[in-house]
Amino acid sequence: xxxxxxxxxxxxxxxxxxxxxxxxxxxxxxxxxxxxxxxxxxxxxxxxxxxxxxxxxxxxxxxxxxxxxxxxxxxxxxxxxxxxxxxxxxxxxxxxxxxxxxxxxxxxxxxxxxxxxxxxxxxxxxxxxxxxxxxxxxxxxxxxxxxxxxxxxxxxxxxxxxxxxxxxxxxxxxxxxxxxxxxxxxxxxxxxxxxxxxxxxxxxxxxxxxxxxxxxxxxxxxxxxxxxxxxxxxxxxxxxxxxxxxxxxxxxxxxxxxxxxxxxxxxxxxxxxxxxxxxxxxxxxxxxxxxxxxxxxxxxxxxxxxxxxxxxxxxxxxxxxxxxxxxxxxxxxxxxxxxxxxxxxxxxxxxxxxxxxxxxxxxxxxxxxxxxxxxxxxxxxxxxxxxxxxxxxxxxxxxxx
Amino acid sequence: xxxxxxxxxxxxxxxxxxxxxxxxxxxxxxxxxxxxxxxxxxxxxxxxxxxxxxxxxxxxxxxxxxxxxxxxxxxxxxxxxxxxxxxxxxxxxxxxxxxxxxxxxxxxxxxxxxxxxxxxxxxxxxxxxxxxxxxxxxxxxxxxxxxxxxxxxxxxxxxxxxxxxxxxxxxxxxxxxxxxxxxxxxxxxxxxxxxxxxxxxxxxxxxxxxxxxxxxxxxxxxxxxxxxxxxxxxxxxxxxxxxxxxxxxxxxxxxxxxxxxxxxxxxxxxxxxxxxxxxxxxxxxxxxxxxxxxxxxxxxxxxxxxxxxxxxxxxxxxxxxxxxxxxxxxxxxxxxxxxxxxxxxxxxxxxxxxxxxxxxxxxxxxxxxxxxxxxxxxxxxxxxxxxxxxxxxxxxxxxxx
Numbered sequence: 001x002x003x004x005x006x007x008x009x010x011x012x013x014x015x016x017x018x019x020x021x022x023x024x025x026x027x028x029x030x031x032x033x034x035x036x037x038x039x040x041x042x043x044x045x046x047x048x049x050x051x052x053x054x055x056x057x058x059x060x061x062x063x064x065x066x067x068x069x070x071x072x073x074x075x076x077x078x079x080x081x082x083x084x085x086x087x088x089x090x091x092x093x094x095x096x097x098x099x100x101x102x103x104x105x106x107x108x109x110x111x112x113x114x115x116x117x118x119x120x121x122x123x124x125x126x127x128x129x130x131x132x133x134x135x136x137x138x139x140x141x142x143x144x145x146x147x148x149x150x151x152x153x154x155x156x157x158x159x160x161x162x163x164x165x166x167x168x169x170x171x172x173x174x175x176x177x178x179x180x181x182x183x184x185x186x187x188x189x190x191x192x193x194x195x196x197x198x199x200x201x202x203x204x205x206x207x208x209x210x211x212x213x214x215x216x217x218x219x220x221x222x223x224x225x226x227x228x229x230x231x232x233x234x235x236x237x238x239x240x241x242x243x244x245x246x247x248x249x250x251x252x253x254x255x256x257x258x259x260x261x262x263x264x265x266x267x268x269x270x271x272x273x274x275x276x277x278x279x280x281x282x283x284x285x286x287x288x289x290x291x292x293x294x295x296x297x298x299x300x301x302x303x304x305x306x307x308x309x310x311x312x313x314x315x316x317x318x319x320x321x322x323x324x325x326x327x328x329x330x331x332x333x334x335x336x337x338x339x340x341x342x343x344x345x346x347x348x349x350x351x352x353x354x355x356x357x358x359x360x361x362x363x364x365x366x367x368x369x370x371x372x373x374x375x376x377x378x379x380x381x382x383x384x385x386x387x388x389x390x391x392x393x394x395x396x397x398x399x400x401x
Numbered sequence: 402x403x404x405x406x407x408x409x410x411x412x413x414x415x416x417x418x419x420x421x422x423x424x425x426x427x428x429x430x431x432x433x434x435x436x437x438x439x440x441x442x443x444x445x446x447x448x449x450x451x452x453x454x455x456x457x458x459x460x461x462x463x464x465x466x467x468x469x470x471x472x473x474x475x476x477x478x479x480x481x482x483x484x485x486x487x488x489x490x491x492x493x494x495x496x497x498x499x500x501x502x503x504x505x506x507x508x509x510x511x512x513x514x515x516x517x518x519x520x521x522x523x524x525x526x527x528x529x530x531x532x533x534x535x536x537x538x539x540x541x542x543x544x545x546x547x548x549x550x551x552x553x554x555x556x557x558x559x560x561x562x563x564x565x566x567x568x569x570x571x572x573x574x575x576x577x578x579x580x581x582x583x584x585x586x587x588x589x590x591x592x593x594x595x596x597x598x599x600x601x602x603x604x605x606x607x608x609x610x611x612x613x614x615x616x617x618x619x620x621x622x623x624x625x626x627x628x629x630x631x632x633x634x635x636x637x638x639x640x641x642x643x644x645x646x647x648x649x650x651x652x653x654x655x656x657x658x659x660x661x662x663x664x665x666x667x668x669x670x671x672x673x674x675x676x677x678x679x680x681x682x683x684x685x686x687x688x689x690x691x692x693x694x695x696x697x698x699x700x701x702x703x704x705x706x707x708x709x710x711x712x713x714x715x716x717x718x719x720x721x722x723x724x725x726x727x728x729x730x731x732x733x734x735x736x737x738x739x740x741x742x743x744x745x746x747x748x749x750x751x752x753x754x755x756x757x758x759x760x761x762x763x764x765x766x767x768x769x770x771x772x773x774x775x776x777x778x779x780x781x782x783x784x785x786x787x788x789x790x791x792x793x794x795x796x797x798x799x800x801x802x
Binding site: 012016017021024027030033036041044045047048052088091092110111112113118119210218221222237240244246247250252264265267268270352353359 | 413414417418420422425426427428429431434437438441442444445446447448449450451453482483484485486489492493511512513514515516518519520528530611613619620621622623638639640641642644645646647648649650651652653664665666667668669670671746748753754756757760
């Protein structure tokens with residue numbers, strides 16, 4: 001069980017509003033905020049590198065913290081400034097040539113899809129979509145039927161940005177991909193922090209994520225796990241003085257660990273905040289958080305489903321803390337604005353972020369509510385009450401029209 | 402003239418120490434620190450995207466602030482998380498094929514040199530070093546003699562990381578490079594914030610820089626200028642939902658401005674701080690800052706040169722705020738530690754950061770002192786006094802040995 005008294009004390013913002021946008025950028029707990037601010041003040045006092053030296057051991061320990069959180073070794077961890085940066089660093093390092101195939105799920109994220117298409121076009125590779133299971137999850141059987149030795153990458157989104165479905169059988173996806181020598185890139189951007197994610201158990205080759213969402217870390221932070229199979233295959237594109245050493249007029253040496261994908265410069269303050277966020281999660285307990293978030297998602301989903309004129313759109317048998325819905329006769333922006341006016345924060349997910357899936361389902365936009373463990377059920381019910389008012393208003397408009 | 406009363410009030414850290422590491426990571430002024438912290442607190446209160454929405458106009462205005470600072474149009478500006486990130490984004494977008502030539506100066510930075518060598522090796526291009534002028538500056542005449550139509554890029558470091566020399570004739574370098582159709586990439590990482598830098602006057606095609614050094618902005622910030630000649634030639638490697646829009650199953654559209662090189666996620670707080678830092682500089686006056694920093698560099702350089710056993714190593718006819726020196730019989734680390742014990746912050750610059758130049762001069766490490774305008778002459782003299790003590794101690798050791 002989560003210590004809700006502690007959580008509430010550490011999340012003062014949640015007392016004054018129903019914050020349902022942890023899938024966007026969550027409210028960091030006080031220990032994270034304080035860590036970042038204290039370091040910024042120290043930098044202003046003594047200088048950026050001088051302050052860095054004082055925290056060198058804590059920064060180094062951070063690789064171990066993320067290794068514990070994600071089920072890998074510290075030397076397999078790199079820190080970056082975003083989940084997409086992490087994903088791009090790994091993806092661009094995958095050797096690809098003309099005729100190679102890249103397989104992606106129907107829930108692929110737009111921030112991955114654009115670079116997938118750009119690189120495929122540049123090298124003459126193809127990007128092919130694996131049809132989802134009947135329940136909307138990435139289908140290992142459909143994948144298996146498409147695999148051959150030209151498949152170099154299988155890109156899997158563990159939780160999409162546009163709904164509550166959780167990729168159910170990542171381990172089976174990995175096993176299938178590995179049978180033809182393909183690498184599995186797991187985009188865990190919407191998973192880490194709300195679900196227990198174990199890179200070794202899933203046997204994925206690359207795992208990427210962000211600080212600002214469910215992990216409750218600072219903006220401008222991301223992380224990358226490069227496991228041994230990937231390490232053997234990937235060829236880092238461009239390193240700087242962090243990933244490499246300039247050894248001679250025409251020579252350089254690259255690091256042997258995942259930090260080859262880091263650049264020299266980073267924001268020490270937010271990185272310390274990211275590490276503090278992971279420690280906070282480990283203290284609360286990853287399983288307890290998963291249980292709490294999943295329960296809140298389910299509660300919200302079922303409450304919304306009972307509202308006249310509201311349709312819940314989440315796919316999947318296993319669902320998590322993202323809840324997507326629409327209101328008959330009201331655009332997503334109207335719903336969001338009405339909720340915001342009553343101190344309920346939600347976001348809108350649009351076609352261009354998950355185009356394969358939205359097109360298949362004939363959707364252009366959905367309201368997305370994403371409660372973290374710090375949102376109580378009474379707050380969820382209050383939010384549903386506002387949604388019901390919007391729905392009633394839309395019905396009234398339709399009746400008068 | 403700089404308003405030193407304002408500057409001192411805004412730089413409380415400088416009252417308690419002689420901070421001579423603005424070439425590393427400077428002390429941000431209070432308005433910058435306050436901007437960052439206020440936004441971080443707002444994010445923790447209402448959420449990262451909700452706080453972003455409140456500052457959308459200020460963020461947009463930031464492109465205009467940097468356009469004013471750097472002599473370009475707002476649509477030619479992009480923000481990133483580091484100077485190297487900016488440089489890599491432009492460099493990897495330069496089309497290169499086997500047989501192409503890349504020309505660099507002897508003062509090339511290691512963080513550029515490693516990716517230059519990596520990419521040259523990958524595509525079969527060459528990296529060739531342009532011999533410096535007699536005074537140690539990038540030599541337009543030597544460049545002109547090496548140019549032919551296979552030269553696609555000329556990489557110029559305006560101020561190196563290992564000394565006070567300023568690239569004297571960037572405009573002549575640009576004119577020469579353009580005569581064969583080559584692009585000029587100006588690494589202004591150590592220049593912007595201490596020197597007036599005008600991309601249009603210099604006619605460089607790409608200009609990159611950082612927030613944390615002379616600009617006194619936050620760590621984890623950088624900027625990029627892509628002027629029209631570069632825009633016509635560059636092919637952005639991999640964009641995400643910031644640089645592009647996913648328009649169909651096999652299609653995407655890229656932005657038409659420099660923001661195609663940005664990623665969607667960034668740290669809003671530090672970006673606001675970066676913009677605040679540029680505004681602060683513009684308020685003080687870029688010319689006034691250049692005059693003040695250059696004067697402090699010259700004062701420190703001449704005071705150090707008078708100390709028995711100290712050698713000043715800066716090249717160049719035109720010099721700026723970086724001052725490098727060595728002490729006979731004392732390693733750089735010993736000098737740095739002795740200064741740190743007396744609250745004087747300096748850094749060490751090592752061979753692998755500027756290998757071409759250090760090897761040519763037979764150097765492995767230098768002490769680097771980099772006073773910004775907020776360091777008074779009395780503080781500089783105090784620092785020189787400590788250096789003199791270290792030098793005297795080293796002479797005593799040598800005499801006893």
